[in-house]
Amino acid sequence: MTNLWLNPADVPSFPTDWRVMPTEEASIQLPVGLRYDARTVSPVGAIPVVDQSQGGFLGFHNDPPGVVVTQDHPVVTFANHTCALRLFREPFSCIQNVFPKIGRDGICDTTFFYYASQGRVTLTDYKGHHPLFRRALIPIPPLSIQRRIAAILSAYDDLIDNHRRRIRLLEEMARRLYREWFVHFRYPGHESVPLVCGEQGESPNGWQWQSLDDLAQVNANQLSERGLPPNIYYIDIASVSPGQIDTISEIPANDAPGRARRVVADGDILWSCVRPNRRSYAVVLQPDKHTIASTGFAVLSAKTVPWTYLYASVTTEAFVGYLSGRAQGAAYPAVKAADFQNATILHPDDAVLSRFHEETEPLHRLAENIRRQITNLRRTRDLLLPRLMSGRLSVAAAEAAVP
Numbered sequence: 001m002t003n004l005w006l007n008p009a010d011v012p013s014f015p016t017d018w019r020v021m022p023t024e025e026a027s028i029q030l031p032v033g034l035r036y037d038a039r040t041v042s043p044v045g046a047i048p049v050v051d052q053s054q055g056g057f058l059g060f061h062n063d064p065p066g067v068v069v070t071q072d073h074p075v076v077t078f079a080n081h082t083c084a085l086r087l088f089r090e091p092f093s094c095i096q097n098v099f100p101k102i103g104r105d106g107i108c109d110t111t112f113f114y115y116a117s118q119g120r121v122t123l124t125d126y127k128g129h130h131p132l133f134r135r136a137l138i139p140i141p142p143l144s145i146q147r148r149i150a151a152i153l154s155a156y157d158d159l160i161d162n163h164r165r166r167i168r169l170l171e172e173m174a175r176r177l178y179r180e181w182f183v184h185f186r187y188p189g190h191e192s193v194p195l196v197c198g199e200q201g202e203s204p205n206g207w208q209w210q211s212l213d214d215l216a217q218v219n220a221n222q223l224s225e226r227g228l229p230p231n232i233y234y235i236d237i238a239s240v241s242p243g244q245i246d247t248i249s250e251i252p253a254n255d256a257p258g259r260a261r262r263v264v265a266d267g268d269i270l271w272s273c274v275r276p277n278r279r280s281y282a283v284v285l286q287p288d289k290h291t292i293a294s295t296g297f298a299v300l301s302a303k304t305v306p307w308t309y310l311y312a313s314v315t316t317e318a319f320v321g322y323l324s325g326r327a328q329g330a331a332y333p334a335v336k337a338a339d340f341q342n343a344t345i346l347h348p349d350d351a352v353l354s355r356f357h358e359e360t361e362p363l364h365r366l367a368e369n370i371r372r373q374i375t376n377l378r379r380t381r382d383l384l385l386p387r388l389m390s391g392r393l394s395v396a397a398a399e400a401a402v403p
Contacts, residue, residue, distance in 0.1 A: 004120055005137035017139045023117055025103040032094045033066030049093045058095055065091035066300040067100045075172050076101045076114045080130045083172055085120050087114045099130060103107040105136045112146035116389055123333040139389055148395045149388045155402045156381035163370045170367045171243060172357035174360040178312040187352050215340035217296035217301045221263035228253040233291040234260050237272050262293040267307035269300040269314060274334045276323035283311045284370040298340050305347065306357035308364060313345050
């Protein structure tokens with residue numbers, strides 16, 4: 001929903017018992033306590049620090065939370081520069097320019113406020129949008145209707161959250177198997193294979209440390225502007241978050257950005273070259289024909305090892321640290337294709353690699369199928385949201401269709 005209403009004349013007709021009011025009158029802004037920044041957070045901790053992204057955190061800490069939240073008393077946050085709206089049911093802290101809000105008692109349910117405010121102010125450029133958001137008008141039906149609408153939309157988001165948890169479990173299973181077999185060397189048959197010392201430390205006899213260039217191709221397939229098909233499925237750097245591709249945009253080749261050049265295939269791995277410490281990487285599975293990635297990615301295509309092993313190897317903390325140490329540039333620290341090619345990766349026995357692929361590929365494929373289910377749930381929710389918020393769809397009809 002992208003309607004910005006600032007004046008009563010902007011507002012369409014609603015059911016007679018509905019009102020409209022500015023978000024600042026429908027909500028209360030909460031105090032945030034101590035605000036955190038990159039110097040005061042840790043990679044792990046009990047309390048997340050909310051940043052201005054749509055779903056990430058700046059880091060964590062173990063001090064008392066800046067905002068106290070419970071399952072029954074959620075809190076909405078609005079990001080000043082990115083317009084990201086998020087709903088929280090667990091305690092958190094904030095960075096600068098993240099504003100926590102709750103619905104005003106007796107006027108607006110907090111969860112309804114979250115959905116009603118979606119898209120009222122959208123990102124045009126990187127500037128402060130909070131003053132405009134506070135003025136934006138939102139529909140205010142009777143509280144009983146608000147809660148029913150919130151319950152309908154929450155049902156879809158709860159399913160999405162459950163699916164995300166399933167994905168995390170599947171990914172953790174694959175990571176644990178990688179650590180067990182290729183870090184601790186407790187793979188099937190390890191008892192009969194001695195460990196030998198080398199420049200990289202101990203490893204099983206017969207396994208070799210090689211450059212990534214020996215195991216995979218980097219940016220193997222690239223098209224010129226004239227080589228693009230009439231329509232492409234484009235993956236931009238901003239579309240990838242740690243471990244997943246969030247969005248793929250279908251666009252005509254004539255409208256494609258100049259960076260839309262890298263051809264990707266099933267099993268290819270995308271790694272953002274800019275700010276590698278942000279861990280913007282993902283594996284491409286079952287892509288549509290003519291899927292093209294930005295040249296801001298390094299595209300890794302497995303050559304002598306399975307893609308499952310390559311993906312596990314280039315997403316470890318050690319590999320992230322290696323790339324972060326190689327990044328150059330103060331404003332936009334970035335790595336080059338050669339940094340990937342020169343990375344040192346352990347090449348295990350082929351039989352062990354084959355067994356690892358047999359064990360982990362189904363986990364990745366299932367996770368990808370669940371991600372596609374999430375996409376469908378999101379699409380349905382986003383179709384329902386404006387119709388419910390306008391009163392054009394009856395609440396009872398929407399309740400009957402909830403999965």
